[in-house]
Amino acid sequence: MTSTVTAEPLTTAAYYPYGDVLDLDALMAMPTRTAPTFTANTSAPLVIKANQGTAIRVVHIAELLNLRPDLRAANIAINPDDKGNSAPQPHTTTTPTTVTTPAQPNLSFFRCAPRSARPFPAELLERHPYSTQVFIPVYRAADRLVADGADRVLAGTVNRQCAYRYLVVVALNGKDDRPDVSTLRAFVAHRWQGVSYRPGVWHHPMIVLEQETDFITLIWENGAAGEDCQVEHLAAPVLIRILESGEQQPMRPKL
Numbered sequence: 001m002t003s004t005v006t007a008e009p010l011t012t013a014a015y016y017p018y019g020d021v022l023d024l025d026a027l028m029a030m031p032t033r034t035a036p037t038f039t040a041n042t043s044a045p046l047v048i049k050a051n052q053g054t055a056i057r058v059v060h061i062a063e064l065l066n067l068r069p070d071l072r073a074a075n076i077a078i079n080p081d082d083k084g085n086s087a088p089q090p091h092t093t094t095t096p097t098t099v100t101t102p103a104q105p106n107l108s109f110f111r112c113a114p115r116s117a118r119p120f121p122a123e124l125l126e127r128h129p130y131s132t133q134v135f136i137p138v139y140r141a142a143d144r145l146v147a148d149g150a151d152r153v154l155a156g157t158v159n160r161q162c163a164y165r166y167l168v169v170v171a172l173n174g175k176d177d178r179p180d181v182s183t184l185r186a187f188v189a190h191r192w193q194g195v196s197y198r199p200g201v202w203h204h205p206m207i208v209l210e211q212e213t214d215f216i217t218l219i220w221e222n223g224a225a226g227e228d229c230q231v232e233h234l235a236a237p238v239l240i241r242i243l244e245s246g247e248q249q250p251m252r253p254k255l
């Protein structure tokens with residue numbers, strides 16, 4: 001039975017179970033820390049001076065995990081009963097099988113064509129069981145200033161509207177090691193926002209809503225089929241409604 005989900009604005013808090021939001025303005029709007037040393041994994045963004053005082057640097061803005069064990073343990077079967085050898089696996093309930101070869105960080109470009117279907121039918125989800133995946137939109141020389149509700153230069157400021165939105169569709173892993181559709185949520189992201197998917201979090205392949213958009217991505221991969229990326233077709237499509245500007249956001253049931 002086809003279900004419908006209404007996409008919601010991408011915020012750090014709402015998206016936290018699925019990944020991190022890379023949005024500098026949102027980070028700077030939070031209570032920040034200026035601790036003199038690097039301390040990761042706390043909620044307040046750590047802001048330090050850089051470039052001889054001419055820049056600020058906000059560090060550890062996303063969790064970056066490669067959960068594959070190193071080569072020494074590459075041929076063990078990873079499962080919860082294998083005490084001591086299994087790599088720590090926060091944020092993922094997947095139980096991956098034997099790892100074959102070590103993975104390398106892969107920094108890539110994605111050039112994504114817009115998807116016009118409205119509502120958008122999510123028919124499959126994918127996951128990267130061992131690695132975080134990060135998507136950061138990038139401006140391009142070819143980007144056009146698009147009229148009517150887009151990135152327009154108005155009186156010297158940029159009216160950040162919606163010419164380069166993208167849709168992030170995510171779900172947590174179920175007890176059957178398949179997507180738990182009851183946790184499926186959709187978020188509308190703007191091009192000043194990047195996102196990460198935590199290892200094992202199910203997500204739809206990138207959906208760009210308006211204009212062809214480039215992204216820089218980072219993931220740890222080893223090219224082994226079934227390790228880098230696993231795909232699951234949903235029993236029934238989930239229709240993702242994208243509110244037109246000005247439509248009222250429906251209240252969300254608590255997960």
Ligand SMILES: NC(=O)N[C@@H](O)C(=O)O
Pocket residue numbers: 126133204205206229
């Ligand atoms: N995540 C995403 O959009 N796509 C990639 O993971 C891919 O391998 O296609």
